[in-house]
Amino acid sequence: MHILILGAGAMGSLLGARLSGTSATVSLLSTNREHIRAVSGDGLVIEELDGSIVPYRLSAFHSPRDVPGTADLVIVMVKSYATRDAVGSITDCCGASTVFLTLQNGIGNWENIAAVVDRKKVLVGSTAQGSTLVRPGRIRHGGNGATFIGEIGVPASERVREIVELFRSAGLVTEPSDHVERLIWEKLMVNAGINAITALTGIRNGVIADFASASSICRAAVEEALPVARAKGFEMGPETVDRVLSVARATAINRSSMGQDVDRKKRTEIDAINGAIVAFGEQCGIPTPVNRTLTGLVKTLEASYLGKS
């Protein structure tokens, strides 16, 4: 199986490295030229959770034109706002039987991929792995959460189970899911409760669970999002807050992906996370002042370095 990782940032590179140890052939594709140059040259280095430093040899490309052959599986890991363009740019790397799997953060990724390729080819999942890009060619594994994979609207199929087995053979704790839409909402709660707070304050994920001042904002953001999830058909109780805090603990040394975006003065996924909760809340007549404030503050920060309002 040829796996193309579309968007080889911190998480894409981590998955690519793990999967390169399986029967699959892995190609990384990223717009980050320095990272691709470093991985193609000296390889990808992972600072593991136990402190060991492990090098990986991987094929890495900056342009879809350079990717050899056809991908059997494309794992979409680009930022949510870049999804359509990125998937549209790799049609030459795909064939009639290519399957796409999104493990991205946020809401709307499946829809964005299905706007470009046949929706029957799109699998969906969520992962609570944590990974930080330390510098080009080097990432730090920041947490070992579970990965779930499924299909929209139907129980986990044979092709889902095959990919789950492949992920397991890569050492990734992975389960098939019959309710993947719910998982996306559960992951949305995790990202809504962790990412904006870490982005705005410069802290690592674990600090959210350790400090009452941070965990109370996290709690408020998640609790006010629960009725929105319910209005969308996903029954979630107050225990959701504990689940979010336990992900913060499990990825304690990680800087969230939004934190890393802000550190590198990049556009964030705020619109697909807290911003999406605000938008859904408006549709359903549910006020979401905490998520609105977090969204406004992250957008203000973004505007300060991107120069846009």
Ligand code: PAF
């Ligand atoms: O976006 C992220 O950083 C990750 O989804 C998670 C699980 C919060 C770990 O940092």
